[in-house]
Amino acid sequence: MLEQQLINALTLGCVYALFALGFTLVFGVLEVINLSHGAVFMAGSYAALSVVEKLNTPLWLAILIAMLICGLFGLLVDVLILKPLRARNAPHLIPMIATIGVGIFLTNVAQGLFGAEIRRFPEEVLPAGEFVIGEVHLRALELAIVAIAFVLMAVLFVILKRTQLGRALRAIAESPKAAYLLGINVEGLFHLTSFVAAALGGAAGVLIGLNFNAITPFMGQPILHKGIAVIILGGMGDIRGALIGGLFLGFAEVFSKGYLSSQMGDAIAFGLLFLILLVRPSGLFGRVLERKA
Amino acid sequence: MEWLDTFWSTYNTLIYTLGVHALLALSIWLTLSCGLLSMANAAFMGIGAYVAALLTLHFETPFPLVLAAAALVPAIVALIIAIPVLRLSGVYLAMATLAFGEVVRIVILNLDITGGPEGLNGIPQSTQGWHIALILAATIYGLFRMKRSRVGRALEAIREDEVAARLMGIDVDRHKLFVFTLGAVIAGIAGGLNAHFTFFISPREYGFENAVDILTMAVLGGTGTLIGPMLGSSILTLLPELLRFLNDYRGAVNGLILILVVLFLPKGLWDPQRFKGWFRPQTREGGVQ
Numbered sequence: 001m002l003e004q005q006l007i008n009a010l011t012l013g014c015v016y017a018l019f020a021l022g023f024t025l026v027f028g029v030l031e032v033i034n035l036s037h038g039a040v041f042m043a044g045s046y047a048a049l050s051v052v053e054k055l056n057t058p059l060w061l062a063i064l065i066a067m068l069i070c071g072l073f074g075l076l077v078d079v080l081i082l083k084p085l086r087a088r089n090a091p092h093l094i095p096m097i098a099t100i101g102v103g104i105f106l107t108n109v110a111q112g113l114f115g116a117e118i119r120r121f122p123e124e125v126l127p128a129g130e131f132v133i134g135e136v137h138l139r140a141l142e143l144a145i146v147a148i149a150f151v152l153m154a155v156l157f158v159i160l161k162r163t164q165l166g167r168a169l170r171a172i173a174e175s176p177k178a179a180y181l182l183g184i185n186v187e188g189l190f191h192l193t194s195f196v197a198a199a200l201g202g203a204a205g206v207l208i209g210l211n212f213n214a215i216t217p218f219m220g221q222p223i224l225h226k227g228i229a230v231i232i233l234g235g236m237g238d239i240r241g242a243l244i245g246g247l248f249l250g251f252a253e254v255f256s257k258g259y260l261s262s263q264m265g266d267a268i269a270f271g272l273l274f275l276i277l278l279v280r281p282s283g284l285f286g287r288v289l290e291r292k293a
Numbered sequence: 294m295e296w297l298d299t300f301w302s303t304y305n306t307l308i309y310t311l312g313v314h315a316l317l318a319l320s321i322w323l324t325l326s327c328g329l330l331s332m333a334n335a336a337f338m339g340i341g342a343y344v345a346a347l348l349t350l351h352f353e354t355p356f357p358l359v360l361a362a363a364a365l366v367p368a369i370v371a372l373i374i375a376i377p378v379l380r381l382s383g384v385y386l387a388m389a390t391l392a393f394g395e396v397v398r399i400v401i402l403n404l405d406i407t408g409g410p411e412g413l414n415g416i417p418q419s420t421q422g423w424h425i426a427l428i429l430a431a432t433i434y435g436l437f438r439m440k441r442s443r444v445g446r447a448l449e450a451i452r453e454d455e456v457a458a459r460l461m462g463i464d465v466d467r468h469k470l471f472v473f474t475l476g477a478v479i480a481g482i483a484g485g486l487n488a489h490f491t492f493f494i495s496p497r498e499y500g501f502e503n504a505v506d507i508l509t510m511a512v513l514g515g516t517g518t519l520i521g522p523m524l525g526s527s528i529l530t531l532l533p534e535l536l537r538f539l540n541d542y543r544g545a546v547n548g549l550i551l552i553l554v555v556l557f558l559p560k561g562l563w564d565p566q567r568f569k570g571w572f573r574p575q576t577r578e579g580g581v582q
Binding site for chain 2: 065094096111
């Protein structure tokens, strides 16, 4: 029982971390709370489902195509909406409000296109195997989800920490102006960040869609709230914090559902978030920010 | 006058809703007027609605007392959560108030006395048109007087530059506490009024979407004046009626409006500065105001 819970928690935590990574990346680099990230997550699920249903592609290809579609959507939002707002030097809450609009738009379009009812992946595309170790049943699907999430996160980490591109991104996160003066293509990297973040969000959407095998237009809303909880838990814009925060929330949620009550599992995330904000607004791992006057 | 009766019986709920939404838009205008983005108004509305409905259903309290309680309880809650929450600013405040809203929704969803996910049914329809009109008029008058007063100017100073305002001797924390609590009072009353003409309330009506809707009203109309938020709330209340032909895509229009307004009308629809520009097109752009 305990082992089974641990596996469920790990699977869920990985997806939360993957979702929160894109979320926190955008905040770190663009300084925008992207509240359309939940809707992009949902769009990823539907994109993979449509590809699998219409083109009969294998699952891994569908995931890649879904990531590409979501990434392009993120890029489009950045070019059409966030870029003009940056150019105008709008107060930082304005882009957030614009992304709320994007989220509402996307959710309603999905509802119009696919209907409000729950859609499922056809059984034959899901990896079927099951490993039994003692009393623990390990589904190949869960294994695949954890593996995909970890590979994506590892790639992102290596890029951010080891490459010239990652150094440039971190420079922008420190100060876009200084980065610009150093000859870094700031606008280009803003676009790239939006693309990558949305692609990661879309991937998380496919994985959750596979795990629970239930896709609805409204699935983005709860995960958006959890994403907010995770990045506040880990510190806004903190990559490592998003990973640890995501895993932590996965465990906290599964275990409180298992041992306390099923409803309180949802309250846990927000209770934690509220508490963290009160005690340590910069997050568990974030630096304490100096107030800029 | 028969057509008037038919018109009224068809549209009275819509007209009541216009008034309630105007109150909500004004409640978020209050916090925005000193630069605080608080997303807790939907939660305060929910608290007001549930307190009011429970008093009516279980204790048969007279309606004026019910409304007073619908104002008082959210105010007390606001005062309590303000102590930690108002230390935060910007996005952190927005996130904390969103989290508070979710906690309120989940608590309402799980309590027995609130009827859980089914909500409360059979609330007597005590709200009359003149109740809403009177409260709305009093709110507008009060806020209008406040805007022109010392307090109003202090709020404006805080919005423009908090540090400078503090240096000028304005008690920033107390002003923030004041608008946050007063916003909760107005939202709570709106909730109490709303519960007593919709017959039925459920936790679904006070979640994240509703917090966003309230914000959209104020942003669409513009937060520079009192007319802006009310214009915004009226448009967003009437729009779904006018867009019935779009069926499933109706909601998408709301999102699109929000994006377009943020992009092209940064000060909202109601911007007196822009209207003046229409009559004096010759003046240089960005001239001395």
